[in-house]
Amino acid sequence: MKPLLFIHTADLHLDSPFKGLAHLPESLLKQIHESSFNSFRKMIDIALEHNVDFIIISGDLYDNENRSLKAQLFLRKEFARLDQRDIPVFIIHGNHDHLSGDWVTITWPKNVHVFSNELECKRWVNRNGTSVHLYGFSYQEREVLERKIDHYKKVDGADYHIGLLHGQEQNITGHNPYAPFHWSELEEKEFDYWALGHIHKLTKLKPTIFYSGNILGRHRKETGKKGCLLVELNDTKEVSTEFIETAPLIWETIELSINKITSAEQFFTYCDQRIDEIRMKNGSYMLHLNFSGEGPAAEVLEEKVQMDEWIEHVNSDQGYNNTFVWISSYENNTKKKWDIQQLLQQEDFLGDITRVTEHLAESSPEDIKEVLKELYGHRKAKQFLQPLNDDEYEKLLQDGRDLILKELLKEWGS
Structure with a gap:
């Protein structure tokens, strides 16, 4: 039995509309719309570079059930690159790209294996004779509220057993509770690895249970680096993972305190310095500024016209050909410092x-x-x-x- 090396990814949302950004410069808006495709292309480059055994995609390849033809043709081209190296792809569809949608059907390369709406066990054997059973299902409708985990059962006859599931661990809040489960239920199945999707943040539930997060943040609440997991299972069934960043665009929140700011000039100088720190990272960023604290600068933030003019100046004072730093929004949680006594x-x-x-x-x-x-x-x-x-x-x-x-x-x- 040889070690396994594979990529676990999920929640691609390739045709995401990025709502609320229509006011951006055309060149910048084009970069943002292409960013999820570029992130996925980089992941395929990584798969080829590491010569992985296969790729797992745990749901939500597309942002909605009516999959765009552009996204499908893009995926077919990238999957064909893998097929040339005999690297298979195992796919389940989630709540966003469920099977009841309406789309143009295209033919996938032979290395693409899509799970149906019924729980399946797909068998794969590599060139060295190492065998793997992969278990999963695709959503038939957008809302799957059944505890699908009850249907997962290990099928003997393989060296490794890997579960694919798009759903919500019941201790995690803030998401639709589709295909709910508790992490202990996954452990009871005694699989070697669980490749989860639906939660857009890299999350380790247990040493063998992971959400890979999404490959690109789509709005200011999906902050930080995004990418995929490179997973290795050795012959003793130990799991090692490496997060690999793929996203060319990062949404970030900057915390800005006005506690030590005494004038409008000092306030704007401070803000410029903090934004320059982001520019030094040499990446593309969509920034949300969160102002807090108390002091005279609170009055500056209350002047909306003045703040809008400053943001317009910062955003226009750069090119958008390669990387950019764009202030997308801000919130004012400051207050004037009253002499209460x-x-x-x-x-x-x-x-x-x-x-x-x-x-x-x-x-x-x-x-x-x-x-x-x-x-x-x-x-x-x-x-x-x-x-x-x-x-x-x-x-x-x-x-x-x-x-x-x-x-x-x-x-x-x-």
């Missing part, structure tokens, strides 16, 4: 407001809930409201106080 001592309306809000801030969450009871019980409003935890109640009070003080001081010319 001084306001508390004032015998005027500002002082009264400050004393009331400080008293509320010292109240228990139960007192605040009582104040908001009528709102949360309103027959129309309550459907749009989510329960708040203690920290969220505290932040609600602070934000409310800051808003009132800001508006009052603006009116008083202070």
Whole structure:
């Protein structure tokens, strides 16, 4: 029995529309639209360079069930490169590219093996006689809520057993709970490796159970390096993995604190320096700026026209032929630094407001809930409201106080 070397990837979303980016320069928008294809092409280069035994794609090759012809023809060309080296590809389809869609059918090279909507065991034997059983299924419809893991059963007669599954581990939140499972259920199957898809972040559940993540971030919540897993199984069934970056474009969030900023000039200089640090990495980045802290610079961030002009200047002051750094969005979580003690001592309306809000801030969450009871019980409003935890109640009070003080001081010319 010889060691196995293969690539595990998932969630390609090759025809992703990248919504909300139509305002970008045409040359930049073209690079972004091609980035998922370039990421996949690089992965194929890696497979050929390492002469892997096979590639596993664990669902969502396409972004929707109506697969674009462009994406299909691209995949066929790349799979043909593998076929020339006798490297097979094993594919399951997920919730985005399920089998009930409508698309132009093309013929795949002979090295491409697609699992049907019923759980299958596909057998593969390499030139050295090492045998592998691969188990998986493709989604027939977009929503698969059944615990498909119950149908996976080891079929004897192979050196290695590998499971392919596009679904959500039940301890992971924030995603649709398709084909749910618990990691312990996977371990009970005694497979040598589980190649998972659906979660867009590289995640190791156990030494033999991995989500490879997606090959390219598609929006600001999918930050960081993206790529594939190079997996080796040795003759003692030990698993070793290497993450290999393939994405030519990275979405990143920069945390910017204004705590030590005392002027508008210092604020913009600081921001420029932080963005230059990203440029030094020599890659393409879509940036989201998250401003936090308190101080005079909070007033700069409140001037939307001024901020928009600065962002336009930063974005236009570069070329887009090879690499770029683009500010795609920002959020303002700053606040002005109030002299609360001084306001508390004032015998005027500002002082009264400050004393009331400080008293509320010292109240228990139960007192605040009582104040908001009528709102949360309103027959129309309550459907749009989510329960708040203690920290969220505290932040609600602070934000409310800051808003009132800001508006009052603006009116008083202070």
